[in-house]
Every structure is written in structure tokens, then in C-alpha cells.
Amino acid sequence: MTKVKITVGAINKDAGSSRRYKTGGWRTMKPEVDLEKCVSCFKCFDYCPDGAIKKTDEGIEYDLDYCKGCGICAKECPVEAIVMVKEEK
Amino acid sequence: MTGEDKELFASGHRACAGCGEGTAVRQILKAAGPNTIATVCTGCLEVVSTGYPETAWEIPLIHAAFENSASVASGVEVALKQLGKKDDVKVVAFGGDGGTFDIGFQALSGMLERGHDITYVCLDNEAYMNTGIQRCSSTPYGASTTTSPAGKYSIGEQRPKKPIGAICASHDIPYTATATIAYMSDLKKKAKKAIETKGPSFLHVFVPCPTGWRHASNDTIEISRLAVETGIFVLWEAEDGDICNLNVTVKPKKRKPVEEYLKTQRRFGHLSEEDVKKIQADVDEKCEKYGF
Amino acid sequence: MADQRSMTIKGNMATAMGAKLCRPKVVPAYPITPSTLFPEKMSEFIADGELDAEMINVESEHSAMSACIGASATGVRTCTASASQGVALMHEMLFVASGMRLPIVMAVGNRALSAPINIWCDHQDTISSRDSGWLQFYAETNQEGLDLMINAFRIGEDNDVLLPAMVGIDAFVLTHTIEGVEVPAQEDVDDFLPPYEPPHGRLDPDEPSTFGSFGTPEYYQEFKQAQVEAMEGSREVIDRVFDEFEERFGRRYNKVTTYKCDDADIIILTMGSMTGTAREAVNRMREEGKKVGLAKLTVFRPFPYPELEEIMSGAKGLAVVDRNISPGGFGAVYSDLAGASINIEKKPLIKNFVTGLGGREIFVKNFVEIYEKTLAAVEAGEVKKPLEWINMNQEVMR
Incomplete structure (x- = not known):
């Protein structure tokens, strides 16, 4: 973890600095999207608790630095374009 | 990235995989926009998002203690007025169910009664999850928690869930609503409306907790949906505290049996057929009251 | 300097006048005897347009301090x-205010804690929050309360301090007692106290x-140490500000003010309104040729060790009069003083007298009795009974 010098009153001015911590390491299952099937409804984007899905022109893209592998996206995808596969370590 | 796609609750927060709060907070902050100051009570949300020297918050946030998200927000709101910034800056107070239904209830009531221009958001996962799944007045009848365990002589929690939405609405506040993450457009619409409402508003958001409810992490949204489809959790909104004429925003055409909801979670795994019947009867009675 | 206005007012009015002159923007408050006149007066100032601020009539003292924290963090004074139960109820939030380094100011009408419930004066309320990281000042008179x-x-609000502060005025003895005070002019206070601009963030x-x-655990101890450093740093700031205050307004404050201590064998150490009575006692005893002096503690946090060390150096006996008690221990001033003096070679015998409770x-x-008991210990060369209760009502004791 990044060490920083303490601030007065523990006020943290480094907004969004949680991104330094990569929660992707927690994952045991990994999502894979079939962009051929994806209809860009972006339900997965809205439901993802971790903001680990980005919208793209082709559909979506995962930010595996943060995906915890919860599987909500795969379960909620209305066209079954996402599958969860075992994470290779 | 602009507008709705701009994330104000950053990745890297340490909520459990599949946590419903992550989804809810992302969406509510998007509805509020960057010109917002948030307060949060002690609990999961605070712990997973503010571990020094990191923070998941892209807007100003203050956490003071467990029971006072509403009163800290009151101070923020009045200070903004004094600085001449209140018209531009929104104030959103977050609380978990413990910080809202139980320990923070007095501060919340005071905030609502005094008429502050604040949106209070209760993220309800039906027990004290941060301390390890203890019973709260938000815990539903029959749920097994670490302080209302099911056992030979107990079915788990013995009291029904406290009707926090109706209680808050009864302060005659301009806007009260219930929402859940499965019904995303309903949630977004209500969050937006609550935040844009002048004066106090209360948003009760039902958020499944895989760790505390003991369900699969990918079931979070499905369970949130089943709660509505079975009538366990009713999505409504009320204006000016008029709970006699509240608007049920999502009415399932045909209600599913509560068993379909209960069986997804191991906190209800001990319930007998008789117990399920009782819960079904209670839900039937409640839904009749709501008119569906 | 513009003329000061002479007024004859209650202690609560004095602290309210002092607060008003500082132009706070947000005043969250909850009524409690004996401090209620403060929120009443602040409300009146606002209602009459004398103060541009907003009251928050909160539903508890806990929320009062919580709202102070929210407002101060948003960047306003x-x-x-x-008082009493109210300070106890907000105890949790006192630590949050100082930990966040928010320079909130609270006037406290020092009152006893329940049970049994009692609305009258002692210092137990603020003394019980001595470890909360707040600066603590105690007034002898209404003038001191205002100043x-x-x-x-x-x-x-000094950039090297950034800590909250409480000003104690004794319940009823000051809060409800009318005294003459000199009220500084607004423009002079504006000069003395610039608008609040938080340097550390908002x-x-x-x-x-x-x-x-x-x-x-990786960071917590460093935050606490930094907070303690700020408290230590406030010692010098207090001296500097007290000097400047005297220069501007003509009234002298010290962390510890001595009276007839130079040749005194026995020194009585007091805090708050009892000091006036103690001064009278010292005068009478001096007339009888007794070598007795008085030291008044105005600043309790930070505890003025160096100043007290100097005062102690010449005396043979020191009588610490505490209007508070830690059951199983001693009064707070005595405990702190004993801790401070443990490594001093030349120190007087120190006795603790607890009185004035409730x-x-x-x-x-x-x-006079306190003096005599201390003198007896000095003459005997030992303190047999470190803690003594004074002015007990023998008739009702079991």
C-alpha cells in the first residue's frame, strides 16, 4: 500500500485515490464478454458494484484491475453475452 | 467521460464482491452530480470507502460517527446557506439501516422536522453487517442473525421490520420513496427527484448483502428483484407525507410466492413450511394495504 | 481602540456577547440549565439583525456538536x-471535533453530573472531557467569560493550533449572576480576530x-501525536494572543495568575469563580501575618506545567482545590500537578482538597482551613492524607 505523509486532521484531499488499490486480486472467477452477442444495453455497467465495466463503441470492456468476480454482470445479462470462467493465476 | 458516466464513487473500494451498496452508491452519486457534499454514518460504506490514505469519494465527504449523519449534514447545509452556496451545492446524507432505523433515528427525525434541504439515503441491508450481522430493527421476521439466531426455541428474528419509510414520511416531508437496485430506472428517477426536491427527502434503498444474507454474490440483483416481485419490499413514493395516497411505482402483475425469495438466502434456510406460510400471510395483508 | 461599553450582565450573556463579537455563522445549540440563556441570546441577536448567522435548534447536544462539526468542516466559524449532561452526551463528538482539527468554541456553564441530578456548579462536566483534545479555559468572572x-x-483558529476550545463559567455563580463588564467594540474584535479561513481544508x-x-494502526498513532503536538504548540500561541489581547483591550490574562506568591510558604491553587473567595481569604490571612499566596488556573488544557513548576519552586506547601473528583483517584488538577512535579527535585508538599461539588x-x-491543613502537613514534614473533603455537611452524613 502507498504510504503518504499524514495530513492535518486526516483530511484526505486525494479524491478517488481508492483506485490505487486493485481489488481485481480478490477474484476467483473472471467475466468474459462475447461482443458479438452484446446488445449494448449497459445493464451490466449500471449493476456493477465496483465500476469495473466501461462502455465502448463495441459494447463493454472490463477493467480487471477492479473486477472482484462477483458474477452479477453474467447473471443479469439479458442476452447471455457474459460468462464467468475460472481465473488463471 | 461526462455526465452520467462519470464515476463519483471510485473503483478500488473494499466492499465485498456482489455488495448491493456499491451499486446503489454509484448510481445515487451520479444522480446527485459532482456539486454535492455527502455525509456518511459509521458502517460498511464508510469502512470500505475511506481507509486512509485512500478514498473512493470523488465528491466531498464527511464521516463523524454512527448516529449522526443527519445532524452533521444539517450543519453542512446551514453553513452552505451562510456561504451563499446552497443553491448550487446539494447535500446527501447516507446511513446504513443501523445508523438510520436504530442509533441515528433521533438525529434523522430532527433533520426531517427542521426542514433542511437534505436528501437522506438509507442503504438497508437488514442487519448490522459491519460488526458481523447483528439484528437491527430493520431485520425482517424469521431472519437468522448472530444476535437473533435460529435455534431449537427460536425462529430467528421475532419482530417485523420497522416501517421506516412511512415513519419518515409522517414528518410531512416533501418527498419519500423506497427503491432497490434491481429496478434501476426507478431508483435513478427517485434519487434524482429526491435530490431535486427542496427541503428534506428520504430515500429508503433496499440493498442485498451476500455476506450477511448468505447468498451467492451473483444473486444480489436477482434477490433485490424477487423482493419486489414477491411483495416483500414495496416500491413506492409519497409526496408531502401523504402516505394514505402513496404511489406504488412498480406493481408486479402477479405476485410470486415469498418462498421464491426466502429460499435464495441461507438466513431464512431454517424456516419451516408453517413459518413460510405465516410470512406469506403477512405479505398478503401488507400488499392488500398497498392495493395490489 | 474604540471605547468599550460598560454593561451589567449575567455570565451567560457575557459569553454570548463574546461569541457574537466573533461573528460566528452557524450556532447549533440545545437548551440546558444553566447555559440556556446563551442560545436564547444568540437567537435574539439573529432575530434582531445584530448577528448575521443561523441557529440550528437541534434535538440533542449530540446533534449540536455534530452540526458544529458539519458546519465547521464546511468552512464557517x-x-x-x-453544560453537565449535555457535555456528557456530546462526549463522543468532542473527540471527533478535535481529531478533525475543527476550531469550534463552546461556552460551558460548569455544572455537576448526575446522579443524583443536580443543576448547580462544579467542574465535573468539562473535567470529564479533559482528554478530548479541546483547549480548556476557566473564567473567574463574567468579564473573563466574555474575554x-x-x-x-x-x-x-491559529494555523499552528486548529483545535476546538471550551470556556467554562461556573453554574449560577457566574451564569446567572449579574456583574459589570466592559464590552469591546466590534471593530476592535474584527481587527483582533480575522474571518475564519480553514488552512487545512474544507x-x-x-x-x-x-x-x-x-x-x-499504521496511521492512527501519528495522527494522535500530531494532535498532541498542536496542543503543545498552543502554549506559545496562548501567551502571544494573551499579550496581544492585553495590548488591545487592556486586560491581562495568564495561563496561571499568581497573587502574593513571591514570599508565600503555602500556595492555594484554584480554578473558576472560587478564586474570588480564595483571594479574600488570602488577604485576611496576610493581615494576620500568614505567608500564604494564591495561584489561579485559567488554562487547564494545555496543562501549564512550566508555569506551575516555577510557582511551586519557592513554596513549602501547595493546596490544590479541585471542584471535581475522580472516584478512586484524586481531583483532576491535583493529578495533573502531581504528574508534572514528580521529576522536580525541589517541590512543595502537595495536598488535594475537594469541595464545591454540586x-x-x-x-x-x-x-483558611485548607491553609491550616496544608501548613500542618508542612510542619509535620509529610502528607498523611493526600485527599481531604472540605465543607462537608456533617448533619446529613451517615
Whole structure:
């Protein structure tokens, strides 16, 4: 973890600095999207608790630095374009 | 990235995989926009998002203690007025169910009664999850928690869930609503409306907790949906505290049996057929009251 | 300097006048005897357009301090008032205010704690929050109450301090007693106390920051140490501000003020309104040729070790009069002083006298008794009984 010098009153001015911590390491299952099937409804984007899905022109893209592998996206995808596969370590 | 796609609750927060709060907070902050100051009570949300020297918050946030998200927000709101910034800056107070239904209830009531221009958001996962799944007045009848365990002589929690939405609405506040993450457009619409409402508003958001409810992490949204489809959790909104004429925003055409909801979670795994019947009867009675 | 206005007012009015002159923007408060006049007066000032601020009539003292924290973190000057059970109820939030380094000021009408419930004076309420990281000032008179409010804002908001401060005025003895005070002119206070601009951050969407972070063991101790350093640093700031206050307003404050101590064998150490009675006792005893002096503690946090060390160096006996008690221990001033003196080679015998609890009056004769008991210990060369209770009502004791 990044060490920083303490601030007065523990006020943290480094907004969004949680991104330094990569929660992707927690994952045991990994999502894979079939962009051929994806209809860009972006339900997965809205439901993802971790903001680990980005919208793209082709559909979506995962930010595996943060995906915890919860599987909500795969379960909620209305066209079954996402599958969860075992994470290779 | 602009507008709705701009994330104000950053990745890297340490909520459990599949946590419903992550989804809810992302969406509510998007509805509020960057010109917002948030307060949060002690609990999961605070712990997973503010571990020094990191923070998941892209807007100003203050956490003071467990029971006072509403009163800290009151101070923020009045200070903004004094600085001449209140018209531009929104104030959103977050609380978990413990910080809202139980320990923070007095501060919340005071905030609502005094008429502050604040949106209070209760993220309800039906027990004290941060301390390890203890019973709260938000815990539903029959749920097994670490302080209302099911056992030979107990079915788990013995009291029904406290009707926090109706209680808050009864302060005659301009806007009260219930929402859940499965019904995303309903949630977004209500969050937006609550935040844009002048004066106090209360948003009760039902958020499944895989760790505390003991369900699969990918079931979070499905369970949130089943709660509505079975009538366990009713999505409504009320204006000016008029709970006699509240608007049920999502009415399932045909209600599913509560068993379909209960069986997804191991906190209800001990319930007998008789117990399920009782819960079904209670839900039937409640839904009749709501008119569906 | 513009002329000061002479007024004859109650202690609560004095602290309210002091607060008003500092132009707070947000005043969250909850009524409690004996401090209620403070929120009443602040409300009146606002209602009459004399003060551009807003009251928050909160539903508890806990929320009063919580709202102070929210307002102060948003970047405005904030104050409140409370007492007794109210200070106890907000205890949790006192630590949050100082931990976040928010220079909130609170006037406290020092009152006893339940049970049994009692609305009269002692110092148990603020003494019980001595470890909360707040600066603590105690007034002897209404004038001091007013002046110390102004000093408290100025010291607390100093960039090298950034700590909240409480100003104690004794319940009823000061809060409800009318005394003559000189009220400084607004323009002079404006000069003395510039508008509050938090140097360490504020809740502002243009520069989003997180207040009240979760502090892990890796960082927590360093935050606490930094807070203690700020408290230590306030010693010098207090001296500087007291000097400047005297220069501007003509009234002298010290962390410890001595009276006839130079040749004194026995020194009586007091805090708050009892000091006036103690001074009278010292005068009478001096007339009888007794070598007795008086030291008044105005600043309890930071505890003025160096000043007290100097005062102690010449005396043979020191009588610490505490209007508070830690059951199983001693009065707080005695405990701190004993801790401070443990490594001093040349020190007097120190005795602790507890009195004035729950509004028990303290008379001149009580100070004479305190003197005599301390003198007896000095003559015997030992302190047999470190803690003694003074002015007990023998008739009702079991």
C-alpha cells in the first residue's frame, strides 16, 4: 500500500485515490464478454458494484484491475453475452 | 467521460464482491452530480470507502460517527446557506439501516422536522453487517442473525421490520420513496427527484448483502428483484407525507410466492413450511394495504 | 481602540456577547440549565439583525456538536453552549471535533453530573472531557467569560493550533449572576480576530476531500501525536494572543495568575469563580501575618506545567482545590500537578482538597482551613492524607 505523509486532521484531499488499490486480486472467477452477442444495453455497467465495466463503441470492456468476480454482470445479462470462467493465476 | 458516466464513487473500494451498496452508491452519486457534499454514518460504506490514505469519494465527504449523519449534514447545509452556496451545492446524507432505523433515528427525525434541504439515503441491508450481522430493527421476521439466531426455541428474528419509510414520511416531508437496485430506472428517477426536491427527502434503498444474507454474490440483483416481485419490499413514493395516497411505482402483475425469495438466502434456510406460510400471510395483508 | 461599553450582565450573556463579537455563522445549540440563556441570546441577536448567522435548534447536544462539526468542516466559524449532561452526551463528538482539527468554541456553564441530578456548579462536566483534545479555559468572572470566548476563537483558529476550545463559567455563580463588564467594540474584535479561513481544508466540491477517514494502526498513532503536538504548540500561541489581547483591550490574562506568591510558604491553587473567595481569604490571612499566596488556573488544557513548576519552586506547601473528583483517584488538577512535579527535585508538599461539588458553597473559612491543613502537613514534614473533603455537611452524613 502507498504510504503518504499524514495530513492535518486526516483530511484526505486525494479524491478517488481508492483506485490505487486493485481489488481485481480478490477474484476467483473472471467475466468474459462475447461482443458479438452484446446488445449494448449497459445493464451490466449500471449493476456493477465496483465500476469495473466501461462502455465502448463495441459494447463493454472490463477493467480487471477492479473486477472482484462477483458474477452479477453474467447473471443479469439479458442476452447471455457474459460468462464467468475460472481465473488463471 | 461526462455526465452520467462519470464515476463519483471510485473503483478500488473494499466492499465485498456482489455488495448491493456499491451499486446503489454509484448510481445515487451520479444522480446527485459532482456539486454535492455527502455525509456518511459509521458502517460498511464508510469502512470500505475511506481507509486512509485512500478514498473512493470523488465528491466531498464527511464521516463523524454512527448516529449522526443527519445532524452533521444539517450543519453542512446551514453553513452552505451562510456561504451563499446552497443553491448550487446539494447535500446527501447516507446511513446504513443501523445508523438510520436504530442509533441515528433521533438525529434523522430532527433533520426531517427542521426542514433542511437534505436528501437522506438509507442503504438497508437488514442487519448490522459491519460488526458481523447483528439484528437491527430493520431485520425482517424469521431472519437468522448472530444476535437473533435460529435455534431449537427460536425462529430467528421475532419482530417485523420497522416501517421506516412511512415513519419518515409522517414528518410531512416533501418527498419519500423506497427503491432497490434491481429496478434501476426507478431508483435513478427517485434519487434524482429526491435530490431535486427542496427541503428534506428520504430515500429508503433496499440493498442485498451476500455476506450477511448468505447468498451467492451473483444473486444480489436477482434477490433485490424477487423482493419486489414477491411483495416483500414495496416500491413506492409519497409526496408531502401523504402516505394514505402513496404511489406504488412498480406493481408486479402477479405476485410470486415469498418462498421464491426466502429460499435464495441461507438466513431464512431454517424456516419451516408453517413459518413460510405465516410470512406469506403477512405479505398478503401488507400488499392488500398497498392495493395490489 | 474604540471605547468599550460598560454593561451589567449575567455570565451567560457575557459569553454570548463574546461569541457574537466573533461573528460566528452557524450556532447549533440545545437548551440546558444553566447555559440556556446563551442560545436564547444568540437567537435574539439573529432575530434582531445584530448577528448575521443561523441557529440550528437541534434535538440533542449530540446533534449540536455534530452540526458544529458539519458546519465547521464546511468552512464557517461555529460555536455552541452546553453544560453537565449535555457535555456528557456530546462526549463522543468532542473527540471527533478535535481529531478533525475543527476550531469550534463552546461556552460551558460548569455544572455537576448526575446522579443524583443536580443543576448547580462544579467542574465535573468539562473535567470529564479533559482528554478530548479541546483547549480548556476557566473564567473567574463574567468579564473573563466574555474575554476568554474571544481569545478561544483566536487561539483555536491559529494555523499552528486548529483545535476546538471550551470556556467554562461556573453554574449560577457566574451564569446567572449579574456583574459589570466592559464590552469591546466590534471593530476592535474584527481587527483582533480575522474571518475564519480553514488552512487545512474544507468540504468544497471544487476541491473534494474526505473528512473522517478510517485510520488504520499504521496511521492512527501519528495522527494522535500530531494532535498532541498542536496542543503543545498552543502554549506559545496562548501567551502571544494573551499579550496581544492585553495590548488591545487592556486586560491581562495568564495561563496561571499568581497573587502574593513571591514570599508565600503555602500556595492555594484554584480554578473558576472560587478564586474570588480564595483571594479574600488570602488577604485576611496576610493581615494576620500568614505567608500564604494564591495561584489561579485559567488554562487547564494545555496543562501549564512550566508555569506551575516555577510557582511551586519557592513554596513549602501547595493546596490544590479541585471542584471535581475522580472516584478512586484524586481531583483532576491535583493529578495533573502531581504528574508534572514528580521529576522536580525541589517541590512543595502537595495536598488535594475537594469541595464545591454540586453547588456546595465555598467560604473564606474553608480556605483558611485548607491553609491550616496544608501548613500542618508542612510542619509535620509529610502528607498523611493526600485527599481531604472540605465543607462537608456533617448533619446529613451517615
